[in-house]
Amino acid sequence: HLQCCINPSILSADFVNLEAELARISNADAVHVDVMDNHFVPNLTIGLPVVQRLQKVSPVPLDVHLMISDVDRWAPQFADAGMSSVTFHVEASNAPVKLARELRARGAKAGLALRPATPVEPYLDLLSEIDMLLIMTVEPGFGGQEFLDIMLPKIRRARAAVDGSGVNVAIQVDGGITEDTILRAAEAGANVFVAGSAVYGKPSPADAIESLRANGQL
Ligand code: DX5
Numbered sequence: 001h002l003q004c005c006i007n008p009s010i011l012s013a014d015f016v017n018l019e020a021e022l023a024r025i026s027n028a029d030a031v032h033v034d035v036m037d038n039h040f041v042p043n044l045t046i047g048l049p050v051v052q053r054l055q056k057v058s059p060v061p062l063d064v065h066l067m068i069s070d071v072d073r074w075a076p077q078f079a080d081a082g083m084s085s086v087t088f089h090v091e092a093s094n095a096p097v098k099l100a101r102e103l104r105a106r107g108a109k110a111g112l113a114l115r116p117a118t119p120v121e122p123y124l125d126l127l128s129e130i131d132m133l134l135i136m137t138v139e140p141g142f143g144g145q146e147f148l149d150i151m152l153p154k155i156r157r158a159r160a161a162v163d164g165s166g167v168n169v170a171i172q173v174d175g176g177i178t179e180d181t182i183l184r185a186a187e188a189g190a191n192v193f194v195a196g197s198a199v200y201g202k203p204s205p206a207d208a209i210e211s212l213r214a215n216g217q218l
C-alpha cells in the first residue's frame with residue numbers, strides 16, 4: 001500500500017542539539033524541517049545555512065517545509081542543498097508550476113502545501129507537476145496544536161483525485177498528528193505523516209515513531 005512514512009518534525013526538537021536530535025530518529029523515513037520567516041507565519045525558525053548543515057549530518061533524508069514569503073526566490077536554493085523534497089505554499093508562490101519544475105530540475109521532489117482555508121480543487125490540474133501534496137491539518141506556525149478534523153474531507157478529495165489521475169503523488173498531513181489522530185488521517189487517504197510533539201515530546205522518539213506506525217496501521 002501507499003501508506004509509508006513517518007517524518008518527525010525537528011520543530012519540537014532541542015534546537016541547540018540538532019545533530020543529536022537527528023540521531024534519535026534514525027528509524028524515521030525522513031526528517032521534516034520547518035522553515036519559517038516571521039512573515040508568511042508568525043514564527044521564526046531556521047534558514048538555509050542551518051538546513052545545509054543538517055543535510056550533512058542527517059541519518060535520514062530531509063523533507064523541508066517552507067513557510068516563507070518570497071518562496072520563488074528561496075526554494076531552489078534549498079533544492080540545491082540536497083533536500084529529498086522541497087515543499088512550498090501555493091499561497092506564497094507567484095508561479096507554482098514554474099517553481100515545481102525548477103525544484104525537480106535540481107533533483108528534489110516538489111511539494112505543494114495548502115493552508116487549512118485553501119481549497120485543493122484549483123490545484124488538481126497541477127498534480128502531474130508535483131511529487132507531494134501537503135494538506136495542513138493545523139494553521140501553520142507552531143507545533144503542539146490540535147488536529148483539524150474538518151480537513152478530513154479535503155484529504156479524501158485529494159486522495160480520490162490522485163488515485164483517479166494515476167499520478168504518483170504522496171499526500172502528506174502536518175499538524176496535530178498523534179497516536180490518536182493518525183489513523184483518521186490515514187483512512188482519509190494520507191500516506192506521509194509529519195509529527196512533531198508526538199515524537200520529540202516523548203521520552204523515546206524512536207519508540208514514538210514505531211507507535212505511530214502501529215496506530216496508523218502503516
Ligand atoms: C507547523 C509545522 C509542523 C509542526 C507540527 O506549522 O508545519 O510541522 O512541527 O507539529 P505537531 O506535530 O506538534 O503538530
Ligand code: ZN
Nearest residue numbers: 034065174194
Ligand atoms: Zn511542517
